[in-house]
Amino acid sequence: MADPRLDYDPVEGWLNSTIFKDNPSDPEVRPMFQRLFTQVQTFINTTLIAWANSLSTALQSQITLNGGDITTLKGRTTSSETNISSLQVNKADSSNVYTKIELDPFLRGGDTLIMYEVFSIISSNNGNGTFTYKDKNNNNIIGTLNVSGYQIFTLLEGNYVISQNRINMTINDTLQRSTASGGLLEIDGTHIALTSPEGAGAEITIQYFQRVGITGTGLIVQGVVEPPSGFVWYKEV
DSSP states (O other), X not given: OOOTTSSEETTTEESOTTTSXXXXXXXXXXXXXXXXXXXXXXXXXXXXXXXXXXXXXHHHHHHHHHHHHHHHHHHHHXXXXXXXXXXXXXXXXXXXXXXXXHHGGGSSOSOOEEEEEEEEEEESOOSXXXXXXXXXXXXXXXXXXXXXXXXXXXXXXXXXXXXXXXXXXXXXXXXXXXXXXXXXXXXXXXXXXXXXXXXXXXXXXXXXXXEOOOSOGGGEEEESSOOOTTSEEEXXX
């Protein structure tokens, strides 16, 4: 079948017989092929231009789509970063989720750290809402009496986690005081109160767990891959 963009048909011959004869003489051959070359060149140029325009349109469309995907990906990345920051700060709004920073003090080794501080009461009530006691180095300390008259002591060498029953007091190496048995009030990580005030000369020994170790440092793994059983795993998220 003839191509409408060319003047030659494989079956019918040249469509313009006045220019391209089926049986041309020798002088007519050169212009005939020149005419054919021009037509073929025009056909190829037209085809290439159309193909290039079509390819350009397709590429531009794909770039637009990819641009939308990139924008979406950036949005998801930003959202993930926000969620991670929220998890680090707010612990996912859950009371039973702890951050690495919060767990570090308890995972620095396998030994549990037990602290002892010994005080002696000098004056049980100074008459101005305070009392006086001394530490093991005989340094006098002014303590506070709260509105109920409880004697509040300040830890000098460490701290404890409140509300975990990790601190107790011993009076004169005999009487035990704790939140479980009574007579002791946990105030914060470095303050504790005797709810039954003791008089001058009483020796107060405070024992507390500053850190409860649960594993050796060699058994702590941090990463995205879960280790074998027996390891404490900080999962990276």
